[in-house]
Amino acid sequence: MTPLDNLTAAFELLWEAKVHLSRGTEGLDADLAARIRGVHGQVAASRDQLQHLLIELQARHPPAVHPPPA
Numbered sequence: 619m620t621p622l623d624n625l626t627a628a629f630e631l632l633w634e635a636k637v638h639l640s641r642g643t644e645g646l647d648a649d650l651a652a653r654i655r656g657v658h659g660q661v662a663a664s665r666d667q668l669q670h671l672l673i674e675l676q677a678r679h680p681p682a683v684h685p686p687p688a
Contacts, residue, residue: 622679625672632665 619627639658643651 622672622675625668625675629665629668629672632661632668636661636665 636658639654639661643654643658646654
C-alpha cells in the first residue's frame with residue numbers, strides 16, 4: 619500500500635470511530651456520556667487534521683499518469 623492508501627484507511631477508521639462514539643453515548647449516565655463526547659471531539663479533530671494532510675499529500679504527489687496502451 620502507498621502512503622496515500624494507508625492515510626486514507628486511517629481517515630476512514632477515524633470516521634468510523636466518530637460514528638461509533640456517537641452511538642456509544644446512548645443510554646449512558648450524563649457524566650460518562652459527556653466524557654465520551656470529549657473523546658468524540660478529539661477523534662473528530664484528528665480526522666479533520668488528517669483530511670487536510672491528505673489533501674496536501676495529493677497536491678504534492680498527484681497520481682501517476684500511465685501512458686496510453688500501444
